[in-house]
Amino acid sequence: MEQVRIEHVEKTFHNKEKEKSFTVFDDINLEIRSGEFLSLLGPSGCGKSTLLNIVAGLDEATNGEVFVGDKKVLQPGSDRGVVFQEAALMPWLTVLENVSFALRKKMKKEEAKEHAKKYLKLVHLSKFIGSYPHELSGGMKQRVAIARALAMDPKILLMDEPFGALDEQTRTMLHREVQYIWEETKKTILFVTHNIREAILLSDRIVLMGTRPGGIRKVYDVNLPRPRSITSPEFVQLEEDIMSILGGEIEKVMREEMGDDFNTKKASLLYGTDRNLGDHI
Amino acid sequence: MFPSPLGAIEQLYIGFFQTGILLTALSESIYRIALGYGLAILFGGSLGILIGVSKIADETLGTLVVALQSIPSIVWLPISLIIFAGAQTPAIIFIIVLGGTWAMTLNMRMGIKNVQPILIRAARTMGYNQKEIIWKVMIPAAIPSALTGARLAWAFGWRALIAAELIGRGGLGRTLMDARDFFNMDMVIAIMIIISVIGLIVEYLIFSRIEKRVLSRWGLSKL
Numbered sequence A: 001m002e003q004v005r006i007e008h009v010e011k012t013f014h015n016k017e018k019e020k021s022f023t024v025f026d027d028i029n030l031e032i033r034s035g036e037f038l039s040l041l042g043p044s045g046c047g048k049s050t051l052l053n054i055v056a057g058l059d060e061a062t063n064g065e066v067f068v069g070d071k072k073v074l075q076p077g078s079d080r081g082v083v084f085q086e087a088a089l090m091p092w093l094t095v096l097e098n099v100s101f102a103l104r105k106k107m108k109k110e111e112a113k114e115h116a117k118k119y120l121k122l123v124h125l126s127k128f129i130g131s132y133p134h135e136l137s138g139g140m141k142q143r144v145a146i147a148r149a150l151a152m153d154p155k156i157l158l159m160d161e162p163f164g165a166l167d168e169q170t171r172t173m174l175h176r177e178v179q180y181i182w183e184e185t186k187k188t189i190l191f192v193t194h195n196i197r198e199a200i201l202l203s204d205r206i207v208l209m210g211t212r213p214g215g216i217r218k219v220y221d222v223n224l225p226r227p228r229s230i231t232s233p234e235f236v237q238l239e240e241d242i243m244s245i246l247g248g249e250i251e252k253v254m255r256e257e258m259g260d261d262f263n264t265k266k267a268s269l270l271y272g273t274d275r276n277l278g279d280h281i
Numbered sequence B: 001m002f003p004s005p006l007g008a009i010e011q012l013y014i015g016f017f018q019t020g021i022l023l024t025a026l027s028e029s030i031y032r033i034a035l036g037y038g039l040a041i042l043f044g045g046s047l048g049i050l051i052g053v054s055k056i057a058d059e060t061l062g063t064l065v066v067a068l069q070s071i072p073s074i075v076w077l078p079i080s081l082i083i084f085a086g087a088q089t090p091a092i093i094f095i096i097v098l099g100g101t102w103a104m105t106l107n108m109r110m111g112i113k114n115v116q117p118i119l120i121r122a123a124r125t126m127g128y129n130q131k132e133i134i135w136k137v138m139i140p141a142a143i144p145s146a147l148t149g150a151r152l153a154w155a156f157g158w159r160a161l162i163a164a165e166l167i168g169r170g171g172l173g174r175t176l177m178d179a180r181d182f183f184n185m186d187m188v189i190a191i192m193i194i195i196s197v198i199g200l201i202v203e204y205l206i207f208s209r210i211e212k213r214v215l216s217r218w219g220l221s222k223l
């Protein structure tokens, strides 16, 4: 059963001052199944966030439509929880208040707090419910953001590079946590990343996007048993496959951005040794 | 006739505990500043929120506020006295309000404008509508900036009060002028001491404390 249907979605940004317009992608078609973990992978600027924001209802598609269940997406809704790259916590609220903030539309203060505690327990932050966001580490903040999104009990979780700003160890820990939550809650997850390894580690399917023209290049089914080992031959093989296509896409982006400064040798050094493509650019 | 520290202290004692002149003057001034400052914060804060939120309001009222802020509020006293038919206290309160409001408005506006867009987007995903976002996200996020505005509004308002009283009637300012007319320079110094002590109390006992608490809670303190 499809939970999300993205049909002929186009996004064009119009720049009023320069009277120029820029089409990020013009015909995206994608269906996300109920309970599926789907990753959007692609070079910087290919429109991953744009697409996720359209599904979230935060941005409007120029053409085409998105359905969640059989309802057309017109605005954000509690059926779709969003986790951004920055935790986006309200600095003046405690951890507990931040999570109950997401519930205050639906329930009374006390009830919301009780509910919020449950989700903070799920992300192992029960000890920090009274702390303010600036007292937490980046990873902890992101876990609060995840708890906040989960607390609304959305069917779908939209995550835009949620671990992009974290160090390797924290990220690995949060990968485990997200997998656990996903198995536990059976959410449908749309996950944006530009880290190939992260995508293979977590996803049922990986949608590879490219630029100029923007769009879906290829869709990979990841049929590896969980928990996945990054050293297994199948894992490495898939990594190589994705890399060969993504490498070309990234080169395109760099050539575009750097113009004459572009140097294939230098570029290959940039992403050759490390598969976290574009991670630290 | 030249003032001496001892003379000033003596005048303070006499003014507060014997004649009661200073006590009366002080309570009159405090009444005026409390009312005027309260109104300035209220008007300035609301106006700042309005022009922070609405682009149309910003483009029209915004420039007007900047223009008004550049006028020292004491300049309004003659007009204010006409508006209030010579009634001193309302006219002087009006001057305080004019002195404090604009600084509050501009800082509140800036606070609202500088709210991180990501916080607003996050609130939208949680089902908050525009009006709720103003109350629950934008205004709380603007508190540190509003506090700066409140501090400036106090400084402007307090100066406006004393200036208005020097020219008008009643309060510490008038009493200071009366003392000068009687060549009582010790009294003049005594009143100046009162004025600065009140400034210090408000600055250190009130604003510094609130600011410390707010900045640490908002995660903005620089250690």
Ligand SMILES: Nc1ncnc2c1ncn2[C@@H]1O[C@H](COP(=O)(O)OP(=O)(O)OP(=O)(O)O)[C@@H](O)[C@H]1O
Pocket: A013, A014, A022, A024, A042, A043, A044, A045, A046, A047, A048, A049, A050, A051, A194
């Ligand atoms: N508000 C906007 N106005 C104009 N162009 C925009 C706007 N937002 C995004 N774009 C353009 O749309 C393209 C896609 O942006 P988007 O943020 O979706 O990329 P992304 O794939 O998420 O990249 P990254 O991996 O760096 O986050 C970019 O080329 C960007 O310049």
Ligand SMILES: [Mg+2]
Pocket: A048, A049, A050, A160
């Ligand atoms: Mg992005």
